[in-house]
Amino acid sequence: MKLVLFDLDNTLLAGDSDYEWGQFLIAKGAVDGPDYEAKNKAFYEAYKAGGLDIYAFLAFALHPLATHPRAQLDAWRAEYIETRVRTMIPQAARDLVRRHLDEADLVAVITATNSFITAPIAQELGVEHLIATEPEQVDGRFTGKVAGTPCFREGKIVRLGQFLEAHDTRLDDLDTSWFYSDSHNDLPLLEKVRYPVAVDPDPLLRARALERAWPVISLRQP
Structure with a gap:
């Protein structure tokens, strides 16, 4: 079985869907603009620097889901x-996904961004399987x-x-596995697959990719 995994933000997307969702909520007046924008930016900078407290961030990011119908x-x-x-999806990203969908047995988007935001993005890309952070729901309502x-x-x-496991297999049992990512935060998984690929990588991932002779590609540049 051939598995292909894609990170989403700043990999298949030319931007970060989690951060942009926060900015969108500010524009809609759904959150306290100045305070929310400052925290949104601070969490994003912590993510890029490799120091994100994921639980603190999720308490922040999932709260609006619990406060609106x-x-x-x-x-x-x-x-x-x-x-x-839609404007954040380069044509090269669509083409790469389509090629792997034609060739691979199992293709999935795997992302830290929550599934409420990312499910329709995976669908837009034509990818059936999404592995994402899951917001808790009780009786159909988000809890935050x-x-x-x-x-x-x-x-x-x-x-x-x-x-x-739900597909009756394990990573070590697969014939081959690919993972495309832009971020050094994904190094734990990049180290696990057979074919790691750095996509428009941040400086830390670029350095590791060059050290390990991993492919480095761009989905944004011609």
């Missing part, structure tokens, strides 16, 4: 996908908490293992 959230999400996300293991750093390995 689901119908309103769904309407905002549809507008967000249409007005902000995370369900299970966040899909971040080593948590991606945990969540991938659960996903593969």
Whole structure:
């Protein structure tokens, strides 16, 4: 079996869907603008620097899901996908995904961003399988908490293992495995697959990729 995994933010997307969702909520007046923007930026900078407290971030990022009716959230999400996300998907990313969908047995997007935001993005890319951080729901309403293991750093390995178990296999049993990512935060999983690929990588990942002779590609540049 051939497995292909794609990180989402700053890999298949030319931007970060989690950060941009926060900016979108500010523009809609759904959150306290100045305070939320400052915290959104601080968490994003911590992520890029490799020092993100994932649970503190999720307490912040998932709170708006618990404070607005689901119908309103769904309407905002549809507008967000249409007005902000589609323009963030390079044609080269669509082409790469399509090629692997034609060739691989199992293709999935694996992302730390929560599934409420990312499910329609994976669908837009034509990818059936999504492994993402899951917001907790009770009786169909978001609680503002995370369900299970966040899909971040080593948590991606945990969540991938659960996903593969549901497909009656394990990573070590696969014929081949690929993972495309831009971020040094994904090094734990990049080290586990047979074919790691750095995509428009941050400086730390670029250095590791060059050290290990991993392919380095761009989905943004010609």
